[in-house]
Amino acid sequence: MEASVKILNCKGIEGLSMRTIAKELNIKAASLYWHFSGKLDLYGAIAEYLCLRYEMPAESDDPKDYLISSYKAYRAMLLSTRDSVSVLENSIPNTPRRMEIIRAMSKAFLKMGVKQETLTTVSNLFNNYVLSFVADECRFKNTTPDKIHELEQMLCPEDRLFLSIPSNFDEQFLYGLQVLFAGLEALRSREQNRTEQ
Amino acid sequence: MEASVKILNCKGIEGLSMRTIAKELNIKAASLYWHFSGKLDLYGAIAEYLCLRYEMPAESDDPKDYLISSYKAYRAMLLSTRDSVSVLENSIPNTPRRMEIIRAMSKAFLKMGVKQETLTTVSNLFNNYVLSFVADECRFKNTTPDKIHELEQMLCPEDRLFLSIPSNFDEQFLYGLQVLFAGLEALRSREQNRTEQ
DNA sequence: ACCTGAACACCGTTCAAGT
């Protein structure tokens, strides 16, 4: 796991292969198949290892506050290792730590009034938001100014507006989260009004 | 492009290589490099080709209605070709048709009252929602009942609830969209209240 | 203008064989 994270940070997911991991450990690629059934299995283990770095926030009475600090910590974890989003996306979250995180978040959503039927949808909605936000964030941050200039040159002035790159990612991340929570609350109160009638 | 889509539908993105595309066209892989600078360039062209299938809804006075039918059509387009999400995710949307779609949607968001500074964030938020929803949807649909049963066996009854698979994807897709729109509207009216004071 | 053969430097995975 440590070797894999080291490779990720040095060369990214493109550089993470059975052979490069083995090399880092001074063994041969074939040996890894004694420990893992294949690459997906290895990805699952790396994802689990990364999620151990995730600092679970202290329990809170307000589920919304709890979730906001959870997702902030989740993003911080994702930003701390290069291409971690790709690793998480390509593995099934059925390992202990990842289940623990899903459990804690799901309970908070239920506490917020999310219905059982929509729990998976809501949980995925938020999880996918963070993953894709960070993926975009990293894509933007890794685009050199020359490349950005080159891309802008190809667009008409009007379109430049629609593909502009945000500079304050922390703020924009929070904005997106607030949209999601505001939406959840709005739909819940609409639901309540309907049943009261 | 037709050959690529054919391969995608038959063997998925794993089966889409320079060699398999070339074989389908009765040429050699090296020849493709006369037409495209590399695999990413080719992905961009396939993505553009897929987006030509996207049926842009008729203009509407209500930007929300317009956007909802846009995203429904977007999802339909994504569902019609296997692994299309991966192709779109791994290419830059700077081609004519894709820019046209982004332009139309961005204008509708502005009409809805989305501020210039958050336009990229909002546009990405919705786009990423659809992409990741469809990606999850396909993952679920392609998991055989045996596999699902196997996964469920590994979880305690409580956790099974948190990883349950929705059955009515159309409904759940619309629910997520409604959360996003309700959130956007709620934040806008909060903003208005603040400036009125 | 468009295609090819051959090569380079990689992949993931398997499996008999070793200690």
Place this chain on the structure above:
DNA sequence: ACCTGAACACCGTTCAAGT
């Protein structure tokens, strides 16, 4: 229990050479 050599069937990409 853990590792290896060797092989299999693939990749993306380059480039001199062909028509």
